[in-house]
Amino acid sequence: MKKWxxxxxxxxxxxxxxxxxxxxxxxxxxxxxxxxMSLFSSGKDLxxxxxxxxxxxINLNLNFDILFGVAYKGIPILISTVIALKKKYNINVRYAFNRKEIKKYGEKGQIVGNKIYGKIIIIDDIITAGTAIENTIKILQKNKKIQISxxxxxxxxxxxxKKKSFAKNEIEKKYSCKISSIININDIITYLKKKKIMKKELKILTKHKKKYIT
Structure with a gap:
């Protein structure tokens, strides 16, 4: 596992x-x-x-046009990411995010931020069964001119x-997109083993893995 x-x-x-x-x-x-991730509550932590x-x-080395945050938790993650890209790597990216409820006054609509176009990378916190991500993809795919990369x-x-396969694999196959993550549960298990910490929690995680995790 990489140091970062x-x-x-x-x-x-x-x-x-x-x-x-x-x-x-x-x-x-x-x-x-x-x-x-909703427990983050300071500028420094974000x-x-x-x-x-x-x-x-940066490690993924992807070509994209828009970073898209999933309401609600994905929004502060999105904003902190675009700021970090600019400040740390001098990369200025365009971003947008969705409202859970469609705004019926003013500018109206469900999307906030830059106009959606081209190649999109969705930013969110976690995947379990993949339901929330699927809902976001359906919102974005109303625009036929975009590609979720x-x-x-x-x-x-x-x-x-929903079936006996990775939720990640199911979504990738259904929507022809790639899902990446900073870490996965196996990384956490490996980390706890090597650090020789939280032995009780490690035992519980290992048991859970046998039941739900491939």
Whole structure:
């Protein structure tokens, strides 16, 4: 695992974005861990987060026109990422994000920011069953002139989707796009093993992996 990815896991643990317990996910599955990006609440932390996303985009070396954030959690991630790209790499990118409710007054519409065109990279926090990402893709595909080239996430839980296969693989095949992530659950397990920390949580994660994770 690359050094900057290890730093990302350490950062997630330090800020208690990654926590362990008994959780019910949006997909209605039980989970022994939870990844809650909404806990970021300071400019410093958001900028640090943005630098990790920016680093991931640089490593992917993708050609794109617009970065798109998924309402609601994806919006601050998106903004911190475009700022980090400009400040750290001097790359100025255009961005947009969606409203969950269509605005019926003023400029109206569901999209905020730059006009959607060309190659799009979607920015979000996590994938479990893939439901939220599918909803966003459907919004974007109303514009026939765009191409969703990649979806960048912080964490891929690497769990089965609606069928007995990766949720990630199901979406990639259905919508002809690529899903990338800064880390996945196997990276977290490897990190805890090598650091020899949180042995109880590691045991629980390993058990969960056998049930839901390929």
């Amino acid at each position: 990815k290890k730093k990302f896991i350490k950062f997630m643990l330090k800020k208690k974005i990654l926590t362990f317990g008994n959780y019910i996910l949006k997909s209605n599955r039980k989970s022994p861990y939870f990844f809650n 900028y640090t987060l943005g630098k990790f996303y920016a680093r991931a985009l 990649n979806i960048l996430l912080a964490l891929d839980r690497k769990e089965f989707g």
